[in-house]
Amino acid sequence: MKLFDDPFDASKNLLPQDGTVNYYGKILTHDEADDYFKKLMHHIRWKNDEAYLFGKRIVTKRKVAWYGEKPFKYTYSNLTKHALPWNEELMTLKKKIELASGESFNSCLLNLYHDGGEAMGWHSDGEKDLKKNGAIASLSLGAERKFAFKHKDTGKKVDIRLEHGSLLIMKDETQRHWLHQLPPTKKITSPRINLTFRTIVN
Numbered sequence: 001m002k003l004f005d006d007p008f009d010a011s012k013n014l015l016p017q018d019g020t021v022n023y024y025g026k027i028l029t030h031d032e033a034d035d036y037f038k039k040l041m042h043h044i045r046w047k048n049d050e051a052y053l054f055g056k057r058i059v060t061k062r063k064v065a066w067y068g069e070k071p072f073k074y075t076y077s078n079l080t081k082h083a084l085p086w087n088e089e090l091m092t093l094k095k096k097i098e099l100a101s102g103e104s105f106n107s108c109l110l111n112l113y114h115d116g117g118e119a120m121g122w123h124s125d126g127e128k129d130l131k132k133n134g135a136i137a138s139l140s141l142g143a144e145r146k147f148a149f150k151h152k153d154t155g156k157k158v159d160i161r162l163e164h165g166s167l168l169i170m171k172d173e174t175q176r177h178w179l180h181q182l183p184p185t186k187k188i189t190s191p192r193i194n195l196t197f198r199t200i201v202n
Contacts, residue, residue, distance in 0.1 A: 019174030033165030116188030
């Protein structure tokens, strides 16, 4: 199922079953998206991501940062991160997303992909720190990248291209029944910043 060229209706569920994904398209103008991209590149405390897999410490080229309204703990890939306090840009973007979606969030995990060679494999965001069936808002800045979903039982796939300044919301039982990924591509040579606003319950 390809959705690259469809008109975007934020009320439309992109998933055929077992979850809800809504794509809002661009919620920022091109100039606004450019401005936030530049500010986040310089004002975010980026660090190379780390994970422990099969007892080995892995350091990725991809960089991450974790922010929130409190110093929340968030554990994934067997490592625990503590949230930094919101900065001005993140607070403004959070309010824009909450206004557009009607959801509320208390934290944000940011990813910086320097080019299409940096990617994220199939996974679901089912960590115990997250609100069960809560919404996760994904704001994309920079290079347009393909984003894919795959049903855990049927293997059915849904793809969409995330535009510069666009918003995607995953909620309900999406994380329970679907995997998602940002696949690698040699065609993309420019960076992308992805902000995933979440609700932590610890």
